[in-house]
Amino acid sequence: MKKRKVGIPRALLYYYYFPFWLKLFSELNLEPVISDSTSRDLLNKGVKKSLSEICVPIKVMIGHVLNLDQKDVDYIFMPRFRSLKKDVVLCPKFLGLPDMIRHSLPGLKTEVIADQIDSKSDDIAKFDNHQKLSKTLNIPKREMKSALKKATDFWQRYRDLLFKGYLIDDFAGIEELEILEEVITKFENDPKPPQSRDQNLEAPVNEEVVDIAVIGYVYNIFDQYINMDIINKLKEMGVRVHTFSMVAEDIIEKELSNLRKPMFWEFTNKLYGAAEHYLKNDGIDGVIHLTAFGCGPDSMLGQILEVDAKEYEKTFMTLRIDEQTGESHIITRIEAFIDLMRLKKENN
Numbered sequence: 001m002k003k004r005k006v007g008i009p010r011a012l013l014y015y016y017y018f019p020f021w022l023k024l025f026s027e028l029n030l031e032p033v034i035s036d037s038t039s040r041d042l043l044n045k046g047v048k049k050s051l052s053e054i055c056v057p058i059k060v061m062i063g064h065v066l067n068l069d070q071k072d073v074d075y076i077f078m079p080r081f082r083s084l085k086k087d088v089v090l091c092p093k094f095l096g097l098p099d100m101i102r103h104s105l106p107g108l109k110t111e112v113i114a115d116q117i118d119s120k121s122d123d124i125a126k127f128d129n130h131q132k133l134s135k136t137l138n139i140p141k142r143e144m145k146s147a148l149k150k151a152t153d154f155w156q157r158y159r160d161l162l163f164k165g166y167l168i169d170d171f172a173g174i175e176e177l178e179i180l181e182e183v184i185t186k187f188e189n190d191p192k193p194p195q196s197r198d199q200n201l202e203a204p205v206n207e208e209v210v211d212i213a214v215i216g217y218v219y220n221i222f223d224q225y226i227n228m229d230i231i232n233k234l235k236e237m238g239v240r241v242h243t244f245s246m247v248a249e250d251i252i253e254k255e256l257s258n259l260r261k262p263m264f265w266e267f268t269n270k271l272y273g274a275a276e277h278y279l280k281n282d283g284i285d286g287v288i289h290l291t292a293f294g295c296g297p298d299s300m301l302g303q304i305l306e307v308d309a310k311e312y313e314k315t316f317m318t319l320r321i322d323e324q325t326g327e328s329h330i331i332t333r334i335e336a337f338i339d340l341m342r343l344k345k346e347n348n
């Protein structure tokens with residue numbers, strides 16, 4: 001029997017959960033189809049169908065949904081992420097995403113499966129989070145639960161590697177489950193994970209390498225088009241990049257407990273906790289806050305980080321990306337920032 005095709009937009013939390021979804025759909029004997037990488041054309045199509053004041057990542061998402069709609073898939077899978085922690089929600093754009101898509105794209109011909117993810121942790125494998133998927137595709141509960149268990153085990157292996165210091169970028173371009181499995185196994189057997197000292201604030205500073213923490217949502221940091229490939233540009237400049245996904249959850253929680261009141265939005269809290277950890281870390285030479293035009297939560301986070309960077313005397317820069325940002329402008333700013341780090345290191 002021909003496998004049914006389920007489209008997954010390469011946007012928003014794709015970068016965090018794609019191993020989970022690839023494994024899940026493969027276990028359910030479905031064919032996952034991932035939208036193309038973000039490009040000028042894809043973004044322009046998203047922008048045209050979006051409200052002008054909406055944040056850039058949502059415009060990108062709309063472009064990816066349109067891209068999948070042209071790929072002849074049977075369904076588009078786009079969960080409504082509501083919560084990943086008890087009593088904390090995600091940003092309102094996530095909460096309203098399926099409705100926004102429905103209203104922005106009334107001519108969409110592909111059926112959208114929009115399960116609500118209501119979880120107490122980043123582990124989203126509960127059956128209740130996938131009821132619509134199960135019902136729409138007529139998958140028995142027992143089969144669904146078994147596939148979800150395998151998907152979460154696989155995702156956990158990926159997550160553990162991120163904690164060990166691998167970047168989401170080391171995996172994100174992989175679309176085939178078999179290749180992803182091979183890469184994950186290879187990294188698991190690597191005796192020297194890249195940045196294991198992220199968990200250890202006392203580790204000695206390497207004088208040769210510049211260590212920069214890039215604080216931003218996965219969809220801003222790892223969409224190479226939208227951020228003009230800054231991760232690779234930094235690497236080419238000899239920078240070791242650190243991101244929130246490398247910071248253990250207990251460290252993030254500890255940092256959050258210092259706030260009188262955490263922020264309302266889960267990923268913003270994760271970024272805050274990771275940023276504070278890096279701001280206090282002598283092994284980190286500087287912090288870049290990578291934010292997108294139109295992001296409400298980041299306007300608050302950015303202010304806090306700016307003040308705290310001054311307090312901890314950490315060199316700090318905000319990079320704001322929008323649909324028009326020019327590459328040369330970004331590169332010039334990054335180069336100046338890295339030169340400053342090197343000068344500081346030399347002087348020290």
Ligand code: SF4
Nearest residue numbers: 055057091093295296
């Ligand atoms: S957190 Fe900011 S960038 Fe992300 S979806 Fe919400 S408003 Fe947009």
